[in-house]
Amino acid sequence: MKSPDEVLREGELEKRSDSLFQLWKKKRGVLTSDRLSLFPASPRARPKELRFHSLLKVDCVERTGKYVYFTIVTTDRKEIDFRCAGESCWNAAIALALIDFQNRRALQGFRSRQERPAPAAPAAPAEAAEAAAPSEPSEPSEPSEPSEPSDPSPQPQPRTP
Secondary structure, eight states: OOOTTSOSEEEEEEEEOSSTTOOEEEEEEEEOSSEEEEEOSSTTSOOEEEEGGGEEEEEEEEEOSSEEEEEEEETTOOEEEEEEETTTOHHHHHHHHHHHHHHHHHHHHHHHHHHSOOOOOOOOHHHHHHHHSOOOOOOOOOOOOOOOOSOOSOOOOOOOO
């Protein structure tokens, strides 16, 4: 299993700004097994981290001549637009790392549910009494003759022409 700090991919990609003009800003991306870190061009600015536990999916992939455009959707439905050089395949690397993270998290949740003992449900009073009473073997019943109707009134007779 990969450690969270192991770099899976590193390189340049561009993020569309949230400003009025929505300019594309170059970022140095570092992809690990649990996050995508985006380092701005200026060295003193702090990196932005997109942790996978807050991401839903990689969506809207479109390829043009030079770029691949894609959108990362967060769990609160915010969309962050990116583009990268067509041959760099950042979108595929991020999508695969995100799926791997989601699979690991689902497996951990499943294992923790399996290890937790199920709580014993209290039995209803009638069921508890039945469970406490010794059971007697039942004898097979013989097929019985059809019983006569208990109503002594005469039955209507079919009419014949």
